[in-house]
Amino acid sequence: MIRSAPIALLAAVAAPMPAGAQQADLASVQRFLQSVTTMTADFSQADRNGRVLTGTLSWKQPGKIRFQYQKDVPLLIVAEGGALTFVDYSVRQVQRWPIRNSPLGVLLDPRRDLAQFARVVPGGDPRLVSVEARDPKHPEYGRITLVFARDAGGPAGLTLQGWVALDSQNNRTTVKLSNQRYGGTIADNAFKWVDPRRTVGRR
Template identity: 65%
Template sequence: MLKALLPLAAATLAVPVLAAPATGDLAAVQSHLKSVQSMTAAFTQTDRNGKTLTGTLTLKKPGKIRFQYQKGVPILIVGDGKSLNFIDYSVRQVQRWPIGNSPLGVLLNPDQDISRFAHVVPGDPRVVSVEAADPKHPEYGRITLVFVRQPAAPAGLMLQGWVALDSQGNRTTIRLSDQRFNAAVGDGTFRWTDPRTSIGRK
């Protein structure tokens, strides 16, 4: 099961040297990302085979995120501010990537200039889709963030979810609901127990 979740972390967003300033919808997305310091939401995750899992997402900038899966799923994904950790308690396995080497870094770094590696995907005018990738390194994969226009949301945009695609075509789709922004979130939310040690650690 852990392997099916890897598209969330396997794509590295390397940054091209030259870039134009963000304008229009891309600037609005940048403003949204900068204004959201924390978020909680329910999520539904669907992999390329159509398998669906649900759970609760908690985010706190900079660098902290937690995917708490539904009861009975022995998987936990936690970004603790430095690393993105994939924990599979059923096999006592932990895999780790630097936050900056994950497409989720787009959501977790409040100072990142997304115009350096992202562009708006044309489509329904009620929706703003932004794809982030390094064209020089397609093996890193890509992520597409999907927003709907909603005046009451931060910068007039509500994050609806994202699609992560790795170089092998493995697609993971995250859909969000019940999004809540900028409420207090304690750092203890992002602690986790290491299954590889008999004592465990936080």
């Protein structure tokens, strides 16, 4: 199944939504996260300096995601085994931290109750649902705003368009998705990676 919609990630701020509508949208996002088994997509990633990188995304519930960057970018981000790993092959550096300490944790643990740490963000485009998630007890984990398009053919009537993440230093990263495909087969070894500290080369 392929889902893609050319909609801007962040819409203009609108009047507050009725509480009932917010709860319904948040419940739809919860069902989306619980019903997705796999997703692949193309992505473009922009930082606050305007640098744009592209690549492919593979996501498998629960707890696995891989950002494979374009060939000339020696970076890799992989989540598996409860850890999020950032690999920079150009300097043979690896950084790992618990998934739960990352804004991406909201995508990777569908058992979590969104009502405990997320809220619907009102927007000016009725075609979109935006949900901001953050841990109020741990502001150092940063926050993420997931953006969905309403799509009757998508999981729970939605398709994930991308997100905007802010870390504890307010560094902003915007990820936009296209060519989303749900429900395909992704082997678990797709989330393995080569440790550059032990060998030369990259996966």
